Amino acid sequence: MERTPIPVLTVPTAPYEDQRPTGGGGLRRPTALFESQRNYLPNFVQSLLSSVDLRDRQGCTMVVGSDGRYFSKTAIEIVVQMAAANGIGRLVIGQNGILSTPAVSCIIRKIKAAGGIILTASHSPGGPGGEFGVKFEVSNGGPAPDIVSDKIYQISKTLEEYAICPDLRVDLSRLGRQEFDLENKFKPFRVEIVDSVDIYLNLLRSIFDFNAIRNLLTGPNQIKIRIDAMNGVMGPYVRRILCDELGAPANSAINCIPLEDFGGQPPDPNLTYATALLEAMRGGEYGFGAAFDADGDRYMILGQNGFFVNASDSLAIIAANLSCIPYFCQMGVRGFGRSMPTSTALDKVAKVMKVPVYETPTGWRYFSNLMDSGRCSLCGEESFGTGSDHLREKDGLWAVLVWLSILAARKQSVEEIVRDHWAKFGRHYYCRFDYEALEPRTAYFIMRDLEALITDKSFSHQQFAVGNNIYSVERTDSFEYIDPVDGTVTKRQGLRIIFSDASRLIFRMSASSHVRATLRIYAESYEKDPSQHNKEPQAVLSPLIAIALKISQIHERTGRKGPTVIT
Secondary structure, three states: OOOOOEOOEEEEOOOOOOOOOOOOOEEEEEHHHHHHOOOHHHHHHHHHHHOOOHHHHOOOEEEEEEOOOOOHHHHHHHHHHHHHHOOOOEEEEEEEEEOOHHHHHHHHHHHOOOEEEEEOOOOOOOOOOOEEEEEEEOOOOOEOOHHHHHHHHHHHHHOOEEEEOOOOOOOOOOOEEEEEOEOOOOOOEEEEEEOOOHHHHHHHHHHOOHHHHHHHHHOOOOOOEEEEOOOOOOHHHHHHHHHHHOOOOHHHEEOOOOOOOHHHOOOOOOOOOOHHHHHHHHOOOOOEEEEEOOOOOEEEEEEHHHEEEOHHHHHHHHHHOHHHOHHHHHHOOOOEEEEOOOOOHHHHHHHHHOOOEEEEOOOHHHHHHHHHOOOOOEEEEOOOEEEEOOOOOOOHHHHHHHHHHHHHHHOOOHHHHHHHHHHHHOEEEEEEEEEEEEOHHHHHHHHHHHHHHHOOHHHOOOEEEEOOEEEEEEEEEEOOEEOOOOOOEEOOOOEEEEEOOOOEEEEEEOOOOOOOEEEEEEEEEEEOOHHHOOOOHHHHHHHHHHHHHHHHOHHHHHOOOOOOEEO
8 A cells, every 4th residue: 555645844934033052053942932932943943954055955864862851752753854844864863762962973973974963951950840952963973063053043033934744753662764755755754763872882892991891890809880870861871881781780870761850850960969979979888980961971970988070180080091991092192172161180181191282162062173183082171071082072971981991900999090190290179160040131241341350451460369378360361262273263262360370260151041141160270289189179269269259249240149059
């Protein structure tokens, strides 16, 4: 019996003015807005698809995945229906719609897809009262560059119609190929449902010495680990890779069932939200702990007794121990990258290794360009994101496997490895204060006035006395990045105050906010003397924080008594 072709409809719509991607081709908004505003999601998806030139779009392959949050299933159905109507030839989708962000990047690169769509709002809360997001990956498996994001936004402002096949239904639970005949299309539209873990796991096998990690977890000197997937996308990956493949006991992994609301907690791997893991690690039973965010690109490392490894130190320690990873022994190390707010701990390692460091704005898309050009092998951000040129996305599980490889090779505890690193390279005391949910105009004027203050000539070489500490300003600027690959200039990426002792204060507006704004203050102080490495970061940095609060007047201007989150 011949199948009736599925109709392709053109639906009139009206544009929205607020669909500017916040960087990397991503749109993140309250879930209620996606649900309540007519055609809000179809408009953005159409703008995204239309940003791909028609000749490149026709018959191409794209990858689709989600972190499993509320509204994902509805959104995947809309994405599939619109991809078919817009001439996409094949979609590769994770089973039940589940694919981590690193896995999407991996599959795009493996099958040479034209790009991918990830339905995630990263570490933001889920559920009906949470946030939802749509992120566009380009053909290198990385976030869309700014030129693509700008094109999406320009299309969205004048959009008058979108194409969709509303009668097309895909079974996301059934592995294998599904084909659909569409009206006025010569070739059937194809959907392939793939195992969420397989392709990504095969890549990791080619990077790491799985036998060494397996021996660490199961051998005579095994360590006990505790891994928290925070009810996000990483549950299936943790169980399959760390437990089934590498031998960790099943009860090593917690919160491994993806939930639409992530169990009611923000899926954010830090000391504020990963409290279940922190309490378990403080008990002393486990030698290694890790947590992941909703889509699997961010991570946190804890040692025995809850010893915390901040993300900047983690990046530097990974860089100093790349010889423990077969991939880097084979490929070599060409350079490092870090976002500007990330501590300069990586720079100390790079100097010893005699490799360049690229200081970029926040956003993984800047690293992608460096890696594509062969300049950068390892990169990271202070927001718990680290990755290498094996993908074009930050990769939480990759970072955890690097740490386990280092533990296996050095036969030391997490704390011993960190303290040895500090003894050799010095300790970079570091913290970040987040002032979340600010009124956008207030945040804007704080940053505007602060920029005027610190870039005035009278501020240069000013001294601040706080207690017994005296800080002399050496230089200030509004950070500007010139891409060494294509010469693209990116301006106004944060305000920097660098003192004569190399301490730093940084002020930056978060690019991921929408209705409310987030202002971040970063403080860093370097200490070479090992006898001074046992202090609490906030105690060491309190004079710098006092300077930051004084010159920004953030508490007086916002009515706040302190930051929302400290990391």
